[in-house]
Amino acid sequence: MAASGKTTATEVEVAGRSVRLSSPDRVIFPERGFTKADVFHYYVAVGEGIMRALADRPTTLQRFPDGIAGEAFFSKRVPTRGVPPWVQTVGITFPSGRGADELRPTDLAHVAWAAQMGTVVFHPWPVRAAAVDHPDELRVDLDPQPGTDFTDAATAAAELRGILTELGVTGWPKTSGGRGLHVYLRIAPRWTFTEVRRATIALARELERRRPDLVTTAWWKEERGQRVFVDYNQMARDRTIACAYSLRANARATVSTPVTWDELPDVDPDDFDLRTVPVRLAERGDPHAGIDDDPVDITPLLDWAERDAGQGLGDLPYPPDHPKMPGEPKRVQPSRAKRPADDPTA
Template sequence: MAGALEVEVAGRAVRLSSPERVVFPERGFTKQDVFEYYLAVGDGIMRALGSRPTTLQRFPEGIGGEAFFQKRVPTRGVPTWIETAQIAFPSGRKADELCPADLAHVAWAAQMGTIVFHPWPVRKGHVDQPDELRIDLDPQPGTDFADAAKVALVLKGVLDELGFIGWPKTSGGRGLHVYVRIKPQWTFVEARRAVIALAREVERRAPELATTKWWKEERGERVFIDFNQMARDRTIACAYSLRANPRATASTPLRWDEVGSVEPDDFDLRTVPARIAEIGDPHAGIDEVAHDISELLAWSARDAEHGEGDMPYPPEYPKMEGEPMRVQPSRARKQDS
């Protein structure tokens, strides 16, 4: 196996060890391929990661080996130039996470076996106030990417009426994500409630396609709009992040006119750099506008008045104010009978 390489990235020397190690066996992609991919999509991934606390999903021996999520940057053996940001978990515990200030941070993470980058929806200067809404369209059994695309287009109609710009991307799997940049003026609780209000409006317009039901037994063959991806410490793969699957797909920004015509397998480690070279980054303008979510919060208050209040949080969360019982409907019925 070839020895270590030293590569200059953003004016810094980044070491790449074991460059020939196979990371994606089915495609034959190596650690060096992954490293070079992240350099090739540098502007785009920095748009997604820049100044954001970021959890690293690492696969030191490739996607067939042991994997883990790294939420804390080690205190030893780390270059002096690596920047971090302190975030607080729902439990109140804190951690210093990687906070990419330039592409060298991404390259260093790739050297450490990172395949998937999971940034928080906040920036270093305001770690408790999200600056984007993340709408996760998750196909349920019996549905697929084409169904998620149909729901995304319904969502676009709602966003258009609000005067919001939505930025769609593939998840790298079967789903779609849509991001909306917002002013960093609201809490995680408020941002999550804004997404719930938005999701409910989509569900009302396309009840046969979309659902906000948290419990799987109630979702049916519909696309779940996962509002809990806006809860504190819940993250999703960022734009241009690779995914840990055999095809080495990438979560890829789309134009809206592509949403109904592409397939997730179209975008992978090999094809995405060529796509950027040909058409540029469809998310190039994502930082130009930050929206006010006051109207969505008014929708949330209106829904609460009509009996549609908060929704269950993920099971690892402490009980949240105003949250309904975290009991599956079928179990609740048994307990009541």
């Protein structure tokens, strides 16, 4: 490979393909001094792990052409011109009914090409190209609210692990790259987005019952308090999470990193960054290496959802940009709903 320079473009062989790397010295993470070349080679170095997370999934690209201090945008459509002929796409449909052809990483060259295009964060859908309307991944997003932190999310995750163990199910934790935690379940692609979201709500409610002091499913921020919010709407169609081994667009250049359950109590998410994660992966392997081995049957969770509905606990609000869904409660803040009809601010 030719030496990198401020105006030099090089060709790098990745997965048997030639991928162009231009402007390698462009600074992407100013506080750490990490360049475009650093980002590109980071993704090549963690290829085993990130391809396990991305392979064959419709993937939205969070791009920062001028670095994270500059303008950012989400690229949900692969350009129609100037793209290598080997780049694969997959058609998906948004809640609005509109469609798009998103990147479909079939090998590591696709990830490297996206990095060349200024991608810092990869946001895959929880589906594969063969069944884009049927998730094969149930994602539990543990989001600490003001007054809570990563330690609280880890405590909630340990409680969640207990529930999953009772169900005979394996969960796969990873850091979000920030204060939160994600726990994934690999599932068979038999159910719709609506059904998988219902199952996620049922699991979240069970966690909330066991630790109401620590966990909440309240959609409205005014009701959450100082608790960890289980963001069940991450399982709504067109909602995505930064994948395992994706960089995050923060000053520290942290990485959303798979961890084992045993190490979780001692994890500091700031320890996982662009420099440290490739070394960790090379030395210890991928904690998510077995995630595809045993898909989970979510029927018990759907049974819990039916039980909850029978007790008056039906659906919860969808994100505001989704069409109104059958059985969904009103999308209005509780404080606004309680105002009298003649209140001019209502």
